[in-house]
Amino acid sequence: MPMSRPRTIASLRFFELHLHAEKMPAQNKELFERIWSGAASLEEWTAFVAGGAARPIADNAFAIHTGYLFGNVSAIRTGEGLVLFDAGSRETAAQTLAALRRLDDSPVYTVIYTHGHIDHIWGARLLDEEARARGWLQPRIIAHRNVLRHFQRYDETHGLNSTVMGRQFNQPGYVFPSEHRRPDIIYDETFDIDVGAVKLRLSHGRGETDDATFVWWADKHILFNGDFVIWVFPNAGNPRKVQR
Numbered sequence: 001m002p003m004s005r006p007r008t009i010a011s012l013r014f015f016e017l018h019l020h021a022e023k024m025p026a027q028n029k030e031l032f033e034r035i036w037s038g039a040a041s042l043e044e045w046t047a048f049v050a051g052g053a054a055r056p057i058a059d060n061a062f063a064i065h066t067g068y069l070f071g072n073v074s075a076i077r078t079g080e081g082l083v084l085f086d087a088g089s090r091e092t093a094a095q096t097l098a099a100l101r102r103l104d105d106s107p108v109y110t111v112i113y114t115h116g117h118i119d120h121i122w123g124a125r126l127l128d129e130e131a132r133a134r135g136w137l138q139p140r141i142i143a144h145r146n147v148l149r150h151f152q153r154y155d156e157t158h159g160l161n162s163t164v165m166g167r168q169f170n171q172p173g174y175v176f177p178s179e180h181r182r183p184d185i186i187y188d189e190t191f192d193i194d195v196g197a198v199k200l201r202l203s204h205g206r207g208e209t210d211d212a213t214f215v216w217w218a219d220k221h222i223l224f225n226g227d228f229v230i231w232v233f234p235n236a237g238n239p240r241k242v243q244r
């Protein structure tokens with residue numbers, strides 16, 4: 001793909017769109033093509049990455065997958081440590097971290113929440129625990145201001161969220177996570193960061209939620225789009241849940 005055309009990383013649930021196909025292992029690429037054309041099911045993809053799978057998507061950048069249904073994580077290696085885009089869910093965070101550590105063992109310097117949904121943010125607690133255990137600084141977490149409002153609402157409506165999530169995913173007795181790791185830095189419209197000479201622009205957007213951040217890595221022409229693009233488009237939100 002020509003460098004002049006932006007590439008999109010659906011950091012969630014699915015996988016990259018039109019992305020660095022030349023870097024994919026042949027088996028991986030073949031499965032991507034079959035899913036894209038509808039010949040393979042998304043469950044096949046989940047089985048393929050079971051246990052957590054990380055692979056390069058560009059120089060010093062990785063995508064980490066644990067399945068199609070919930071948020072994936074992307075990572076950039078910099079001179080100051082790793083930048084992560086999301087942190088995985090309560091259920092996938094350990095697999096995600098293990099897969100990351102098979103590729104890179106440097107400290108996580110920055111985590112960007114693409115939005116406040118629990119399958120994107122909850123794993124940040126695990127990153128804090130890792131930093132404490134290894135004597136590293138805690139990762140700094142950056143998010144849009146509205147993420148704080150969402151976390152507040154999650155706390156105030158914990159019972160409702162447990163019920164709705166249990167119904168949506170057919171898990172009677174499901175208990176919604178609590179004690180969400182709050183961001184250290186919040187912003188309103190755009191926010192530029194430079195981590196070890198990797199320059200990223202964070203921008204606020206509204207789609208599935210009103211707390212979304214998409215991140216443009218201009219030097220590589222890569223967009224980290226969170227849940228703006230999943231296997232359906234547009235992603236206008238989830239059933240029976242407060243969207244905004």
Ligand SMILES: [Zn+2]
Pocket residue numbers: 115117208227
């Ligand atoms: Zn979401």
